[in-house]
Amino acid sequence: MTQPQSHSQPADTQWPRWEVFKQDAQGRPHQAVGSVHAGDPQHALLTARNVFVRRPAAVSLWCVLESDILTATPEELTTNPALLGTPGETGTYHVGVKRTNKRSMTFVDLSGTVQATGSGDALRQAQIMHPEVLAWMVFPETVVVRTDEDPGTVESWFAPAKDKTYKQQQHYGVIGRHVGELKRAGLMPGRAPSEDSA
Amino acid sequence: MTTGTQALTDTQTQALLLKLTVLADDEIVVAHRNGEWTGHAPILEEDIALANIAQDELGHAGLYLTLAQNLGGSDPDQVAFWRGPDDYLNTRLVELPKGDWAFTMIRQFLYDTYEALWLEAATRSTYAPLAEIAAKAAREEKFHLQHTALWAERLALGTPESERRTQAALTELWPHAAQLFQPTHGEAELTAAGILPDLNAVHVRWTDLVTRHLTEKCGLTLPATPDAQPGRDTHTEHLAPLLEEMQSVAREYPTAEVW
Numbered sequence: 001m002t003q004p005q006s007h008s009q010p011a012d013t014q015w016p017r018w019e020v021f022k023q024d025a026q027g028r029p030h031q032a033v034g035s036v037h038a039g040d041p042q043h044a045l046l047t048a049r050n051v052f053v054r055r056p057a058a059v060s061l062w063c064v065l066e067s068d069i070l071t072a073t074p075e076e077l078t079t080n081p082a083l084l085g086t087p088g089e090t091g092t093y094h095v096g097v098k099r100t101n102k103r104s105m106t107f108v109d110l111s112g113t114v115q116a117t118g119s120g121d122a123l124r125q126a127q128i129m130h131p132e133v134l135a136w137m138v139f140p141e142t143v144v145v146r147t148d149e150d151p152g153t154v155e156s157w158f159a160p161a162k163d164k165t166y167k168q169q170q171h172y173g174v175i176g177r178h179v180g181e182l183k184r185a186g187l188m189p190g191r192a193p194s195e196d197s198a
Numbered sequence: 199m200t201t202g203t204q205a206l207t208d209t210q211t212q213a214l215l216l217k218l219t220v221l222a223d224d225e226i227v228v229a230h231r232n233g234e235w236t237g238h239a240p241i242l243e244e245d246i247a248l249a250n251i252a253q254d255e256l257g258h259a260g261l262y263l264t265l266a267q268n269l270g271g272s273d274p275d276q277v278a279f280w281r282g283p284d285d286y287l288n289t290r291l292v293e294l295p296k297g298d299w300a301f302t303m304i305r306q307f308l309y310d311t312y313e314a315l316w317l318e319a320a321t322r323s324t325y326a327p328l329a330e331i332a333a334k335a336a337r338e339e340k341f342h343l344q345h346t347a348l349w350a351e352r353l354a355l356g357t358p359e360s361e362r363r364t365q366a367a368l369t370e371l372w373p374h375a376a377q378l379f380q381p382t383h384g385e386a387e388l389t390a391a392g393i394l395p396d397l398n399a400v401h402v403r404w405t406d407l408v409t410r411h412l413t414e415k416c417g418l419t420l421p422a423t424p425d426a427q428p429g430r431d432t433h434t435e436h437l438a439p440l441l442e443e444m445q446s447v448a449r450e451y452p453t454a455e456v457w
Contacts, residue, residue, distance in 0.1 A: 015241070040352075047243045049341070155340075
């Protein structure tokens with residue numbers, strides 16, 4: 001339900017894009033963490049697990065086809081108010097808000113659901129409920145593909161990652177002595193002069 | 199699962215050491231083959247997925263080799279990096295060159311199914327340390343299996359080209375898979391003692407599962423199973439170069455203290 005493309009584009013040979021929403025713990029909101037390309041819903045979920053639940057804890061994953069999502073920033077709504085008329089089925093819509101740019105990964109938090117007559121209507125309600133945000137995102141409940149909640153899935157999809165320590169790169173050992181140790185011992189060559197002046 | 203650790207006889211210890219090495223060798227070699235896709239997989243997401251799977255398999259090898267070390271075996275790094283092709287006991291299934299994506303996915307499907315079923319059975323080992331690591335690895339393997347089962351299906355039912363490649367991969371790999379079910383020296387005694395899973399029972403379940411998935415769901419044709427396979431000490435010409443590359447860093451820096 002993004003805007004129909006009026007200008008011609010080169011043929012897209014990629015699989016469709018799915019936005020991935022990860023829930024870190026029960027009771028926490030699902031957050032948009034990134035996207036995957038996949039051929040079908042099950043493939044999207046499996047891929048999302050591999051890409052986004054390798055180390056960090058998670059209890060649930062959702063995937064939503066990018067074309068089922070309507071997003072807008074306040075600036076976009078000002079220049080293109082027609083976005084509020086974007087059609088869609090009547091029903092339950094998820095509302096996501098992006099509140100900050102402070103982190104390197106700026107997540108969209110799903111803040112709840114609204115009853116709407118279409119994507120544009122859901123966006124209008126999102127704007128009223130959350131006036132001071134960087135961006136809104138809405139999509140119908142019916143398009144969400146989600147992981148099963150059975151113990152088997154939880155155990156094989158989410159439990160292994162939980163037990164693995166997430167290590168920063170510098171915690172991994174290296175062949176021979178660590179570079180920090182070599183630096184302290186004065187065994188590392190200095191920077192090239194051009195880099196120093198840069 | 200038992201809570202206490204059963205005391206092993208010397209004969210049992212030797213047999214278990216061998217079996218743990220065999221299990222680790224398959225994991226190490228298949229992990230290396232999967233690692234060869236890093237930077238080359240069909241899409242970025244699968245590049246990440248397969249690298250993750252390879253890391254998990256290496257992790258399982260680490261579990262087996264650490265257990266072996268606790269039983270009096272050598273240091274895991276020593277076992278992995280300082281044995282040559284004559285000493286490695288992996289199956290030929292895992293050492294064959296990575297081939298195309300269909301080859302890699304069908305191999306991984308055959309291997310993951312075996313591993314998932316074996317580990318599930320091993321969680322009931324009367325030897326608690328083995329039961330514990332099996333429980334840990336089994337849950338990862340379940341997910342691997344879902345991943346590769348999905349790929350086998352998508353490739354087999356994809357385009358005529360992907361179907362052709364998938365069938366060709368299965369035809370080439372199938373005879374080698376039987377090698378996974380060759381018992382090691384002394385394994386029968388360990389099975390009788392409840393320490394190791396019954397490999398024959400695992401084989402029966404494996405055949406049923408892969409046959410149903412590959413023929414009924416994927417519409418592929420299973421080739422005939424060979425009557426006999428060479429032992430795990432007989433390798434193709436592909437293992438030596440694989441080990442040479444895998445062990446090159448360790449052998450270049452033999453005195454490295456930190457990994």
